[in-house]
Amino acid sequence: MMINHPLLGLRDAAEFVYLGDASLINRPDRDAPDAAAAFYEYLHLRDNPAGTHRELWYHEQGDRSWLVVTRNTLTHDIESVELASDVARQQGRDV
Amino acid sequence: MVNNRLSPRPALGGYELTHAGIQVKERVDTEVFSLACRESEKASVNDGLQSSLGVVWPEVGSCSVSTDSSVRVLGLQRDQVFVVLNSSQVTDGLLNALTNVAWCTQQSDSWATLEISGPNQYQVLECTCPIDLSPSVFTEHHVARTSMEHLSSIIYRNNDSFVLMTPTSSARGFLHMIEESIQFVD
Incomplete structure (x- = not known):
């Protein structure tokens, strides 16, 4: 499988490490009143879609960037690849 | 003894x-130095590299090579580059220049x-x-x-x-x- 890195172009998936659901970017606020419930969901509950899935990949044997890869779990087609830092900024995070 | x-x-x-x-x-005969900086410091680091070594901070996946090809900067990450040069070029003045432009670590070994x-x-x-x-x-x-x-x-x-x-x-x-x-x- 090849991953089209936003900065480096097509790179072999062997250079990357898979982490999991891209929702891990959205770490809950530990000071929020519902922090316990939010962290329970953040740590333990995952969707398991048959189809489009947004997931985190780390370019360990490359430029050490985190990517958000949108992949179809049925076909393994990769629909888009974004830098996780760009995704976080789009969500208003200061990274 | x-x-x-x-x-x-x-x-x-x-x-x-x-x-x-x-x-x-x-x-x-190759020396390797790692330089790292924050995104907000790139412009000043770039100026420092230009004036001290005649190179620039390259994009990830690219190299910047000095005019006489004696210094090469490898763009490895957005916030880190390697400076590769010949051992004979390493002087106290150069080490000071590198240390002054960014976080610098000697990686030759x-x-x-x-x-x-x-x-x-x-x-x-x-x-x-x-x-x-x-x-x-x-x-x-x-x-x-x-x-x-x-x-x-x-x-x-x-x-x-x-x-x-x-x-x-x-x-x-x-x-x-x-x-x-x-x-x-x-």
Whole structure:
């Protein structure tokens, strides 16, 4: 499988490490009143879609960037690849 | 009293091999410095590199080479580059200049450097390197950090040859992998 890195172009998936659901970017606020419930969901509950899935990949044997890869779990087609830092900024995070 | 003296030794003992139109040679005169900075500091770091070494902070995957080709900056990450130059160029003045422009660490002892050349060099590298090294795709101004046979490596082109950098901790295994690949070249 090849991953089209936003900065480096097509790179072999062997250079990357898979982490999991891209929702891990959205770490809950530990000071929020519902922090316990939010962290329970953040740590333990995952969707398991048959189809489009947004997931985190780390370019360990490359430029050490985190990517958000949108992949179809049925076909393994990769629909888009974004830098996780760009995704976080789009969500208003200061990274 | 025993007077023991320590002297530097190349990671691969100054390895050299010529086989089937391929030359492999360990570079023993290369110094490597890592520079890192925050995104917000890039402009001032760039000015410092330009004035002290005549190079710029390259994009990820690109190299910046000084006019006389003596200094090469490898764009490895958005916030980190490697400065590669000859041992004879390292002076206190240069070290001060590097330290002043960004977070600088001396990495020369951490990396073994092999240069591979010759008409059949592509046959060796296509067995080991997952990067497209075609001259039209991977030019003198490109660099890639990748893995070859699961071993961490950095590759860039130097005129008609390729330079491979690998951590000294696994350099002997990396060299074994290159030697094995060469055996398959007719």
